Amino acid sequence: MPWQRLATRNTPVVRWVVMFAVLLPYTTSVSFSDDIVKVFVQNRTNHFIHAFVDNQPYLYIRPGGSVAAEARNGIVSMRAFYSPGQGVAGSTEQSVELEDRVLSTCNGSNCSTTEVEASYYWTVTDDSLRNQP
Amino acid sequence: MMKPSTLPFIALVSVTLIQPALAQQTDERARDSFGLGLGYSLPTGEWTQHRYASGVNHFSPAFAMNADLEFNIGQRWGLALVGGYNKLGTNDWVSYTKRQNDPVEASASVLYGGATLRPTIMKLSNHALRLEFGACMVFASGTETYGGMSYDYDFLRTWRFGLILGLEYSCMVSDAIALTLQGRSIFAIKGIEYADGLSPSMIIVPITGGLRMYY
Numbered sequence: 070m071p072w073q074r075l076a077t078r079n080t081p082v083v084r085w086v087v088m089f090a091v092l093l094p095y096t097t098s099v100s101f102s103d104d105i106v107k108v109f110v111q112n113r114t115n116h117f118i119h120a121f122v123d124n125q126p127y128l129y130i131r132p133g134g135s136v137a138a139e140a141r142n143g144i145v146s147m148r149a150f151y152s153p154g155q156g157v158a159g160s161t162e163q164s165v166e167l168e169d170r171v172l173s174t175c176n177g178s179n180c181s182t183t184e185v186e187a188s189y190y191w192t193v194t195d196d197s198l199r200n201q202p
Numbered sequence: 203m204m205k206p207s208t209l210p211f212i213a214l215v216s217v218t219l220i221q222p223a224l225a226q227q228t229d230e231r232a233r234d235s236f237g238l239g240l241g242y243s244l245p246t247g248e249w250t251q252h253r254y255a256s257g258v259n260h261f262s263p264a265f266a267m268n269a270d271l272e273f274n275i276g277q278r279w280g281l282a283l284v285g286g287y288n289k290l291g292t293n294d295w296v297s298y299t300k301r302q303n304d305p306v307e308a309s310a311s312v313l314y315g316g317a318t319l320r321p322t323i324m325k326l327s328n329h330a331l332r333l334e335f336g337a338c339m340v341f342a343s344g345t346e347t348y349g350g351m352s353y354d355y356d357f358l359r360t361w362r363f364g365l366i367l368g369l370e371y372s373c374m375v376s377d378a379i380a381l382t383l384q385g386r387s388i389f390a391i392k393g394i395e396y397a398d399g400l401s402p403s404m405i406i407v408p409i410t411g412g413l414r415m416y417y
């Protein structure tokens with residue numbers, strides 16, 4: 070059987086290949102962040118739009134669709150325009166300051182703190198896009 | 203005008219017909235090998251269509267190349283590390299936007315790397331036909347320039363787990379070299395993921411011709 074041949078052919082190269090094959094499905098990316106704020110971009114136009122939150126692109130958001138974008142605490146810049154090839158043009162941009170907050174709750178002498186993640190809902194409309202060609 | 207991608211096929215047919223006695227009947231399957239192929243990549247499925255430009259391909263066939271390192275693990279079995287590069291054509295989409303008087307420039311590509319098992323399913327003289335199946339990681343990327351602004355295709359920029367299924371025909375032309383013709387299907391579930399939730403699977407079929415060198 071090939072499996073037996075594989076097991077008996079115990080060269081370093083074969084061992085590396087087998088290890089790579091076994092571990093391949095488990096490869097993943099992990100990110101850690103604790104200073105992230107959420108920006109929800111809502112497309113209320115009749116066309117697809119491209120949106121950028123802190124220069125990160127969120128492309129081809131369908132009419133009526135929305136995306137949950139992430140940005141760093143602080144001043145968050147946002148920009149949106151009609152996706153290309155639709156026969157319409159227009160863009161809009163704005164900046165908002167978003168910071169996570171820490172709420173303290175006390176019950177008698179027992180106090181606890183809760184971090185509240187800042188979030189912002191940005192609604193993009195045809196009117197807002199057409200005001201800034 | 204003959205397309206460059208047809209040249210490897212013509213070379214393969216020529217050698218097969220003219221030089222059948224050139225190769226000795228060697229037991230090439232008992233050796234490790236290195237393979238290299240060039241050809242054409244065929245992206246297929248819903249993901250190739252543009253989201254709102256009806257009848258327009260966002261991604262279309264283009265150049266492909268792949269390479270592999272194969273280790274013999276049995277008389278009829280090989281274990282290979284495989285990798286490939288597939289250019290994704292964007293001409294259809296770019297032409298469409300020009301016709302709309304709203305021009306963009308765009309480019310995109312798909313890389314993959316993985317491991318496959320290769321059983322030989324048929325062997326006649328110096329000809330062999332081998333199946334290939336395995337797993338890979340797929341990474342697609344692309345950029346677009348519109349209105350003087352360049353941005354990455356966010357829906358393409360993540361590693362995805364994928365499956366490989368393929369077939370390789372090889373013809374030994376010397377003791378150490380075989381000509382190959384390979385078709386491979388790379389399937390990535392939710393291979394692309396738009397920000398608003400749409401995430402179709404990605405299927406790419408690179409067809410390549412090339413060389414396999416045994417050592």
